[in-house]
Amino acid sequence: MTAPFDSAHPGRISLPEAPAYPAAVPFPSPRCPDETIPPPPPYPGSATPSDASDPAGKPEQQSGSEKRAPQEGLGRRGRVHLAKRQRGIDATAVGQLLLQLPSFLAGLVIVATLSHHLFPGMGWLGVLLWLASGAMAFHRPTERALARHLLNLRHPTPGELDRLEPLWREVTARTGVEGRAYELWIEDSDHLNALAAAGHIVGVTRFSLERLSDGQLAAVLAHELGHHVRGHAWSLILGQWYAVPGRFIWAAVRRLIRLVTVMGRGRMSFWAAALLLVVGAIVLAVAWEYWYLTLTLVAAPYLLAAVTRRTELRADHHAVAAGFGPMLAEVLYMMQAAEREGGHAAASALSGCGKTAAITPGTAARGGRRSLSGKLLSSHPDYYTRLHHLAPYLKRR
Numbered sequence: 221m222t223a224p225f226d227s228a229h230p231g232r233i234s235l236p237e238a239p240a241y242p243a244a245v246p247f248p249s250p251r252c253p254d255e256t257i258p259p260p261p262p263y264p265g266s267a268t269p270s271d272a273s274d275p276a277g278k279p280e281q282q283s284g285s286e287k288r289a290p291q292e293g294l295g296r297r298g299r300v301h302l303a304k305r306q307r308g309i310d311a312t313a314v315g316q317l318l319l320q321l322p323s324f325l326a327g328l329v330i331v332a333t334l335s336h337h338l339f340p341g342m343g344w345l346g347v348l349l350w351l352a353s354g355a356m357a358f359h360r361p362t363e364r365a366l367a368r369h370l371l372n373l374r375h376p377t378p379g380e381l382d383r384l385e386p387l388w389r390e391v392t393a394r395t396g397v398e399g400r401a402y403e404l405w406i407e408d409s410d411h412l413n414a415l416a417a418a419g420h421i422v423g424v425t426r427f428s429l430e431r432l433s434d435g436q437l438a439a440v441l442a443h444e445l446g447h448h449v450r451g452h453a454w455s456l457i458l459g460q461w462y463a464v465p466g467r468f469i470w471a472a473v474r475r476l477i478r479l480v481t482v483m484g485r486g487r488m489s490f491w492a493a494a495l496l497l498v499v500g501a502i503v504l505a506v507a508w509e510y511w512y513l514t515l516t517l518v519a520a521p522y523l524l525a526a527v528t529r530r531t532e533l534r535a536d537h538h539a540v541a542a543g544f545g546p547m548l549a550e551v552l553y554m555m556q557a558a559e560r561e562g563g564h565a566a567a568s569a570l571s572g573c574g575k576t577a578a579i580t581p582g583t584a585a586r587g588g589r590r591s592l593s594g595k596l597l598s599s600h601p602d603y604y605t606r607l608h609h610l611a612p613y614l615k616r617r
Contacts, residue, residue, distance in 0.1 A: 302396050309451035312534055315527040316452070320459030322516050327465035357457050358419035363403075366418055373405035373423050380406060380429060387438045388422075391445060394542045402448065412555055414440045416447035419454050436551050439544035446538025452531040521597060528599045533609050540613045549610050556603040 328347070335346030356362040367373040376384060384404050392399030405423035407413070412431070414424045422444045428437065447453045477496075507514040539548045 302398055306397060306401070307449055307451065309455065310534060312527055312531045313451035313455040316455045316459060316524065316531070319520050319524045319527060320463060322513070322520055323459065323463035323466050327462050330465040330469055354458050354461060357454055357461065360420070363418045363421055367403075367405050367421050367423070371405075371407070371415070371417060371421075371423065373407050373421070376404055376406045383429060383437075384424075384441075387434060388441055391438055391442045391542060391544075395442070395445065395449070395538070397445065397449060402445075412551070412558065414444050416444040416453040418457055420448075421453075422448070432551065433547075435544070435547040439539050439547035439551060442539035442542045442544045443535045443548065446535035447531065450531075450534055450538065452535065456528070525597045525599055529601045532600050533606065536606055536610060540610065545610060545613045549607060549614060552603050552607055552610070556607075559603065 328350075331350045332343060332347050336343035339346060381404070388399050388402075388404060402420045402422050405421060406429065407415075407423050407425045409425040410427050411425055412428050414422075414428060416422055422441065424437070424440060424444075428440060432440065477499075536548060539545065
């Protein structure tokens with residue numbers, strides 16, 4: 221392409237004038253004073269009436285892969301307003317910490333005793349190191365080791381990240397949370413489940429990633445994010461960590477009792493019985509003397525389970541506040557149907573807060589029903605209760 225020649229100035233080449241940019245149209249325009257801002261894009265997983273049907277009024281048929289494909293409304297690219305307070309702690313998280321206080325005190329006594337005998341004159345150093353070790357719940361390398369070796373999680377593949385990241389950006393953008401502060405993980409499981417653990421772990425099962433629609437998966441992620449921003453995940457794992465010494469001693473005592481019982485079947489039956497009587501008398505005397513501590517230790521697991529069930533309802537409310545209430549209800553209906561078909565062991569509950577939520581065979585009675593102790597010690601409310609608490613928010617739509 222050659223430039224035009226300027227006859228008035230033979231040594232110069234004239235350039236064409238730049239096109240004028242169109243003038244900006246004010247909003248609302250003078251011609252249309254009643255013009256309004258266009259509505260926001262639909263929620264993930266939902267469809268507008270124009271998209272849900274063709275001009276003839278017949279529903280549009282979609283394949284399973286098209287249904288799970290990321291939508292254009294997901295994965296925001298523009299400016300995101302972050303909340304000033306990224307994390308908090310609600311009443312249920314405080315309740316978890318208070319109910320695990322007896323286990324913490326028992327662990328403190330055990331660590332102090334061992335440190336005093338192993339390091340005479342420096343026992344305080346062992347106690348100080350044990351107290352400071354609770355900060356490891358927010359240490360990224362420690363979290364990754366916890367995710368891999370204790371929770372059996374793995375990093376998502378590039379294809380799985382392509383599915384998760386747009387949904388995660390949408391969830392965090394709606395709640396004003398910095399999504400890059402958390403790490404997404406995958407659990408190779410055939411159950412519909414998800415979890416929030418430590419300070420930054422958010423995990424979903426491979427089954428959930430493959431079977432749920434975009435909106436449903438976003439609702440699950442919003443639920444797990446609620447556990448983090450409300451302090452449920454870190455408070456639970458912190459209490460469990462400080463309870464390790466007490467649990468270790470209790471496991472050792474149980475094994476000792478089993479060993480004495482096995483030995484008592486032979487020639488040592490008389491001495492085994494005498495030892496059991498002596499140990500039992502000491503335990504009963506201590507329990508009677510410190511009856512308030514004994515009552516607290518007995519009731520604490522049941523109270524902690526009740527508070528943990530309340531945290532699940534709080535996390536559901538967080539997902540509803542982000543606009544994922546209908547999609548979360550769909551997931552709960554799916555899990556309720558799976559539980560009816562295959563029993564409690566076939567369906568998992570959303571978010572174990574650092575542990576799987578599937579019902580173990582020991583908590584189920586005959587006929588597929590859980591025993592009374594299993595219900596009282598369950599960390600998740602039943603699906604009917606969760607849907608009942610979601611119903612008022614669904615009616616407002």
